Amino acid sequence: EPEVTQTPSHQVTQMGQEVILRCVPISNHLYFYWYRQILGQKVEFLVSFYNNEISEKSEIFDDQFSVERPDGSNFTLKIRSTKLEDSAMYFCASKTGARGNQPQHFGDGTRLSIL
Amino acid sequence: QKEVEQDPGPLSVPEGAIVSLNCTYSNSAFQYFMWYRQYSRKGPELLMYTYSSGNKEDGRFTAQVDKSSKYISLFIRDSQPSDSATYLCAMSLILTGGGNKLTFGTGTQLKVEL
Numbered sequence A: 001e002p003e004v005t006q007t008p009s010h011q012v013t014q015m016g017q018e019v020i021l022r023c024v025p026i027s028n029h030l031y032f033y034w035y036r037q038i039l040g041q042k043v044e045f046l047v048s049f050y051n052n053e054i055s056e057k058s059e060i061f062d063d064q065f066s067v068e069r070p071d072g073s074n075f076t077l078k079i080r081s082t083k084l085e086d087s088a089m090y091f092c093a094s095k096t097g098a099r100g101n102q103p104q105h106f107g108d109g110t111r112l113s114i115l
Numbered sequence B: 001q002k003e004v005e006q007d008p009g010p011l012s013v014p015e016g017a018i019v020s021l022n023c024t025y026s027n028s029a030f031q032y033f034m035w036y037r038q039y040s041r042k043g044p045e046l047l048m049y050t051y052s053s054g055n056k057e058d059g060r061f062t063a064q065v066d067k068s069s070k071y072i073s074l075f076i077r078d079s080q081p082s083d084s085a086t087y088l089c090a091m092s093l094i095l096t097g098g099g100n101k102l103t104f105g106t107g108t109q110l111k112v113e114l
Helices: none
Strands: A005-007 A010-013 A019-024 A031-037 A042-048 A053-059 A065-068 A073-081 A088-095 A110-114 B004-006 B011-014 B019-025 B032-038 B046-052 B055-056 B063-064 B071-076 B086-094 B102-104 B108-113
Touching: A005 A031, A005 A088, A005 B046, A010 A019, A019 A031, A019 A088, A019 B108, A042 A065, A042 A073, A042 B102, A088 B055, B004 B086, B011 B019, B019 B108, B032 B063, B046 B055, B071 B086
Parallel strands: A010 A110, B011 B108
Antiparallel strands: A005 A019, A019 A073, A031 A042, A031 A088, A042 A053, A065 A073, A088 A110, B004 B019, B019 B071, B032 B046, B032 B086, B055 B063, B063 B071, B086 B102, B086 B108
């Protein structure tokens, strides 16, 4: 069964450094998402992306964050200058068409640790 | 009031028991309702999704939605130790761009004991 893949599984970065998290969504999917989960807290929506542009972003997704689909397969989340509070699991998700009842499929996440 | 409320547990049951997991929500604009299972250090795995009030069954799992009460449930019959995981309820709006942002509950940690 096709799956969403994320790399790396664990990223350790010094505070203030830039980090890029990578995702390969399921190949025929059109909508792409990033969520994060701080340890012990709920999964939170960050951003949705469709047709090469952001369709919605949360208040967490400030100017330090950006997303990109640089080619036909990858979807990336960049954090420009990381803060300690950016430490979390970051999940990429994708779904197929526009109908609301198409479920989102999640990758296994990247654990980001900011030192 | 939180948009989605879910008892975090932990919930411990003996093997073979019927498990009932619940969420309440406050936003009547939610249109689709999902249950995800999350094992430790893994991503959420979709178990069930539904968009209408009533029951939906898939094997040992039954999802129930009551939109009038803003209440959803997941029932697991004949629970197995492999069902031990965190269960997340999630709900979605339809975004103007056509996608659907998910709002999650905090998750209920379930342990099924031999």
